Amino acid sequence: MIQLRYSNLFAPTLKEAPSDAEIKSHEYLVRGAFIRKVTAGVYNYLPLGKRVLDKIWRIVKEEMDNIGAQEMLMPIIQPAELWKITGRWDDYGPTMMKLHDRHEREFTLGPTHEEVVTFLMKSELSSYKQLPVTVYQIANKYRDELRPRYGLLRAREFIMKDAYSFHSSWKSLDEVYQDMRKAYEKIMERTYLKYLVIEAASGAIGGNQSHEFVSLAPIGESNVLYCEKCGYQASDERTLYKGKYEKIGMDEEEKELERVETPNVKTVEQVANFLGVDKKRIVKSLLYVGRKGMVMALIRGDLELNEEKLKEVLNDQSLRMATPEEVLGKFEVPIGFIGPVGVKDVYIIADHSVKYIKNAVVGGMKEDTHYVNVNLNRDFKVDEWAEMRMVKEGDPCPVCGAPLKATKGIELGHIFKLGTKYSEAMKAYYMDEKGELKPFIMGCYGWGVSRTLSAIVEQYHDDKGIIWPISVAPYTFVVTIVNMNKKEQVEAGEKIYKALLSSGEEVLLDDRMTTPGIKFNDADLIGFPIRITVGKALKEGKVEVKMRHSNERIKVDYEEDAKLIETLKNMKESYKPEPKV
RNA sequence: CAGGGGGUAGUUCAGGUGGAAGAACGCCGGAAUCGGGAUCCGGAGGUCGCGGGUUCAAAUCCCGCCCCCCUGACCA
Structure with a gap:
């Protein structure tokens, strides 16, 4: 039996919140001695944090093993060549941590492993008889985030x-996809997280499909839209607009095109105020840079463009907004004044909302001017029409039309049917029954293991600290000896501690030579589910047992081990903290 | 990357018009205590981010760099 007492535990708790903690999970994980920052977005896991991490790790591993996925380990350092084959050296580019060796060969610290695993399977699998195969790993990943924040x-x-799974049929991929989905639901249940499974695909295109597993939290960075009427749930980025298009001035006569002075009036908001027109009458012109050059995207002034949709329509993930300098270089017009009128050598793609605006306002293509009374086809042309708006709360549900609701969450899991994107790019083929070479059909499935710690703390805490669900608690019980100078308290504490240990429970004995207040506050902050207080009740032959989540306290006899253990196990059974969402 | 704030003790922060480096908490030793970060006495602890400059003298002024934090994410 491994014994580790609190007096020997490396768990430096903090009384004050670290200055950079903005959210509770970050504050409590640091104060409770679970993690410590090394540099921005990089952390040490202290012993308590490692214990929690291990529990989550094990849950994830067990659910993967259960569905027949095989654990392996891939390298953190990956050569640039692999990423250049698939084009992601540029597509993923800025988000990747890049480095080079002494010979100036380029590498990346892997943000993900599609290239590596596909390359592996390309060399090692050659027949449909060897398929399907699902492999997984639990490992460090690296992303050069624009701005790391919120702790883990x-x-x-x-x-x-x-x-990653490899198949010779879509049916086989679908089976593993469904298995993964169930496994992820189990992980959510075993970590007691309140969650939503949302559609992350923009439509049923060629069997491509994707779901996100989102842990609910107000501070979450995923925007979820859901429909109370039909149960539709999806990321806002992927929700299609299937509502009506408002007609703006469509009953008016087409007026004569006119260029007006709009000194220093740039944004839609400013233009609307300055000219005294509705934002809906303005056509917003956004310039993008992609693989095939520049693209101008148009959308009604009051709407937001959904970049994900644009990237998908144009089939170009490298697409990004042009910089002000690039805009100036192209049109010799500063941002704020560009528009589609007179544009010739730039591809123009427009959201359907633009179709229904008559006598519109657009940038004047000359500093400090705008065009008014602009009309489609007469004054500008559109090369392609698409649905590209960011759907918001209140917009109609794409399935049933009822108004959508919005909420926020933390993306923990993401499962994706990749199809043959990577296998084709990397020429990873197998031979089928007919002797023909076919690209592997693939799926990939991610789960943020370290992030899960934060997600749990976000849902399980109060103003004193963390309230861990038992399945992930660093220890289930803490035995708190109130007065270390009282021999009988020390003896009773030891006795209970050892009895719990030998019954297979995870327990920590707080034998520190310090005041009770510190012990109680640390116990609450760290979040042990059940505290056994060995103190003044000992005179009556009793110890006090306290539940962290409910504050319920009972006194129990401690003399008889078997009975005490039974009582404690019963309390463990009834420990059910409520998620805060 | 852009804009703003910051870097002084383990932590949270004062100090800043140039003139002997501070507080609280924590830590160490001791006393008295022992059911909610309690009290008293004594003590240790700093390259004031790094480098350069100005000066008799720099934490403080100037220049360069690094790091951290916040806001934003080119929505024209």
Whole structure:
């Protein structure tokens, strides 16, 4: 039996919140001695944090093993060549931590492993008889986040479980996809997280499908739209607009095109105020840079453009907004005054909302001017129409039309049917029954393991600290000896501690030579589910047992081990903290 | 990357018009205590982010760099 007493535990708790903690999970994980920052977005896991991490790790591992996924380990350092084959050296580019060796060969610290695993399978699998195969790993990942924050939530180094499956049929992929879905639901249940499974696909295109597993939290960075009427749940980025298009001035006569002075009036808001028109009458012109050059995207002034949709429509993940300098270089017009009128050599793509605006307002293509009374086809042309708006709360549900509701969450899991994107790019083929070479059909499945710690703390805490669900608690019980100078308290504490240990429970004995207040506050902060207080009640032959979540306290006889253990196990059974959401 | 704030003890922070480095908490030793970070006495602990400059003298002024934090994410 391994014994570790609190007096020997490396758990430096903090009374004050660290100055950079903005959210409770970050504050409590640091104060409770679970983690310590090394540098922005990079953390040490202290012994308590490692214990919690191990529990989550084990849950994830067990659920993967249960569905027949095989654990392996892939390298953190990956050569640039692999990423150049799939084009992601540029697509993923800025988010990757890049480095080079002494010979100036380029590498990345892997943000994910599709390239590596596909390359592996390309060399090692050659026949349909060897398929399907699902492999996974739980390992460090690296992303050079624009701005790391929120402790483990948006970190630059983090621990992720990533699984990859290889198939010779879509049906087989679908089976593993469904298995993964169930496994993820089990992980959510075993960590007691309140969650939603949301559609992350923009439509049923060629069997491509994707779901996110989102742990609910107001501070979450995923925006979820859901429909109370039909049960539709999806990320806002992927929700299609299927509502009506408002007609703006469509009953008016087409007026004569006119260029007006709008000194220093740039944003839609400013233009609307300055000219005294509705924002809906303005056509917003956004310039993007992609693989095939520049693209101008148009959308009604009051709407937001959904970049994900644009990238998908144009099939170009490298798409990004042009910089002000690039805009100036292209049109010799500063941002704020560009528009589609007179544009010739730039591809123009427009949201359907633009179709229904007559006598619109657009940038004047000359500093400090705008065009008014602009009309489609007469004054500008559109090369392609698409649905590209960011759907918001209140917009109609794409399935049933009822108004959508919005909520926020933390993305923990993401499962994706990749299809043959990577296998084709990397020429990873197997031979089928007919002797033909076919690209592997693939799926990939991620789970943010380190991030799960934060997600749990976000849902399970109060103003004193963390309230761990037992399945992930660093220890289930803490035995608190109130007065270390009283021999009988020390003896009773030891006795209970050893009895719990030998009955297979995870327990920590707080034998520190310090005041009770410190012990109680640390216990609450760290969040042990059940505290056994060995103190003044000992005179009556009793110890006090306190539940962290409910504050319920009972006194129990401690003399008889068997009975005490039974009582404690019963209390453990009844320990059910409520998620805060 | 842009804009703003900051870097002084383990932590949270004062100090800043140039003139002997501070508080609280924590830590160490001791006393008295022992059911909610309690009290008293004594003590240790700093390259004031790094480098350069100005000066008799720099934490303080100037220049360069690094790091951290906040806001934003080019929505024209």
